[in-house]
Amino acid sequence: MKLVCIECGKSISYDNFSYYCECGGLFDIVQDFHNHDAERLKRLFNERLSERMTPYASGVWRYKELIFPELPEEFIVTKYEGNTGLYTHQLIQDYIGMRKIYLKAQSENPSGSFKDNGMTVAVSHGKSLGYKKFTCTSTGNTSSSLAMYASIGNSDSYIFVPNKDISMNKVLQTIAYGAHVFSIPGTYDDGIEFLEKYSEDLGLYVCNSINPFRIGGQKSIIYEIAQYLNWNLPDWIVVPGGALSNATALGKGLHDLFTLGLIDKLPRIAIIQAEGASPFHQMIDQKMKELIPDGSPYTRASALNIGNPPSWKKAKHALKETNGITASVSDTEILNAKAIIDRSGIGCEPASAATVAGLRKLVDQQKIDKDETALCILTGNILKDTDALKEYHSEDNMVATFKNTLQATSLDYKTIQNYI
Numbered sequence: 543m544k545l546v547c548i549e550c551g552k553s554i555s556y557d558n559f560s561y562y563c564e565c566g567g568l569f570d571i572v573q574d575f576h577n578h579d580a581e582r583l584k585r586l587f588n589e590r591l592s593e594r595m596t597p598y599a600s601g602v603w604r605y606k607e608l609i610f611p612e613l614p615e616e617f618i619v620t621k622y623e624g625n626t627g628l629y630t631h632q633l634i635q636d637y638i639g640m641r642k643i644y645l646k647a648q649s650e651n652p653s654g655s656f657k658d659n660g661m662t663v664a665v666s667h668g669k670s671l672g673y674k675k676f677t678c679t680s681t682g683n684t685s686s687s688l689a690m691y692a693s694i695g696n697s698d699s700y701i702f703v704p705n706k707d708i709s710m711n712k713v714l715q716t717i718a719y720g721a722h723v724f725s726i727p728g729t730y731d732d733g734i735e736f737l738e739k740y741s742e743d744l745g746l747y748v749c750n751s752i753n754p755f756r757i758g759g760q761k762s763i764i765y766e767i768a769q770y771l772n773w774n775l776p777d778w779i780v781v782p783g784g785a786l787s788n789a790t791a792l793g794k795g796l797h798d799l800f801t802l803g804l805i806d807k808l809p810r811i812a813i814i815q816a817e818g819a820s821p822f823h824q825m826i827d828q829k830m831k832e833l834i835p836d837g838s839p840y841t842r843a844s845a846l847n848i849g850n851p852p853s854w855k856k857a858k859h860a861l862k863e864t865n866g867i868t869a870s871v872s873d874t875e876i877l878n879a880k881a882i883i884d885r886s887g888i889g890c891e892p893a894s895a896a897t898v899a900g901l902r903k904l905v906d907q908q909k910i911d912k913d914e915t916a917l918c919i920l921t922g923n924i925l926k927d928t929d930a931l932k933e934y935h936s937e938d939n940m941v942a943t944f945k946n947t948l949q950a951t952s953l954d955y956k957t958i959q960n961y962i
């Protein structure tokens with residue numbers, strides 16, 4: 543395994559760690575898989591499904607050979623992340639207008655979001671380098687995840703969160719896990735800029751998506767989906783786009799699976815952004831060469847409130863390699879899709895619902911055929927933003943069919959029977 547700059551191609555060793563090359567390009571992990579045999583890997587990954595209380599019980603470390611083979615086991619900080627549910631639901635299929643849709647509930651991860659798949663690897667790598675202080679800037683999920691792993695690994699976390707437009711549930715979760723939290727006047731983008739400048743001098747190991755080990759861990763999401771589906775992936779993988787770590791990771795994971803012969807066809811990736819924070823979609827849609835950062839992003843799906851996604855070049859590469867597409871959706875479309883996902887019993891936070899909203903739009907626009915198959919990555923848990931639930935389910939907003947909060951005037955058999 544080595545780190546290679548995506549701009550100038552310079553390579554460095556993974557233990558001589560850096561996020562950016564001197565030329566300003568981000569580093570990417572490059573691995574040599576030529577000694578692997580697909581059938582042997584499948585057997586190994588299947589055997590590990592019965593592991594309990596070893597690192598290989600984790601839905602990330604099950605694939606250690608493809609993620610971080612060099613890491614000595616003693617450094618692994620895990621909470622048996624991954625192993626999340628894969629669902630289908632008629633309500634969602636009808637809403638989108640496709641016959642077969644899968645939902646991968648990364649919301650079931652230990653800290654409630656997909657970040658855990660990447661964070662276990664980043665924190666383990668940091669520990670192997672001797673770091674005891676970890677940091678990130680965050681709209682709340684990266685921070686909850688980092689705070690949890692730092693505490694499990696007996697380390698400290700220092701976290702920078704915007705002082706507005708984020709979910710208090712996530713900040714409280716971060717604080718409760720024991721992080722040192724700085725509430726900052728600015729957005730995620732300002733926080734990243736600060737950490738790019740000062741983290742090294744402050745002796746902090748950065749766990750945001752500029753860290754290629756975070757991305758490396760998130761590749762496991764697509765490995766796990768492929769394994770659960772017996773190495774036959776759907777036609778489309780649909781993912782919400784903010785900082786673009788997940789789109790990048792899924793693209794890399796798909797590349798690995800295809801190169802290794804574990805799958806014989808590459809699915810296409812669809813990246814869905816919220817209209818109010820969609821610089822990547824705008825770049826692709828308007829066929830621009832470079833991304834133009836949005837200085838004041840805003841969407842109610844606060845996890846997507848990112849105007850200058852650090853990984854946009856990596857995500858562009860993933861999109862090209864998978865012949866992918868992008869779309870943007872309004873907050874109303876996101877919240878209505880979320881209501882359907884919640885009603886199906888699966889549930890998610892607003893950002894995740896951009897996938898279902900976007901897929902519906904792409905099917906309406908006939909950019910995706912209704913007879914194709916698709917999988918939406920549900921990135922965060924329904925309880926991550928309880929204000930969003932309160933706002934949506936207030937009397938005025940309630941979708942008629944969901945009026946299920948009944949005001950029983952009296953608690954007796956006859957009154958209740960009337961409702962049932």
Ligand SMILES: Cc1ncc(COP(=O)(O)O)c(C=O)c1O
Pocket residue numbers: 655683684782783784785786787788789845846891893894921922
């Ligand atoms: C719940 C949730 N969904 C989606 C995203 C966007 O993912 P990415 O930043 O990898 O594009 C985030 C934050 O990044 C998130 O917290």
Ligand SMILES: N[C@@H](CCOP(=O)(O)O)C(=O)O
Pocket residue numbers: 678679680681682683684685730749750751752784785787844845846
């Ligand atoms: N929504 C994210 C934004 C941070 O992105 P990252 O991938 O750079 O950590 C969050 O949860 O903070």
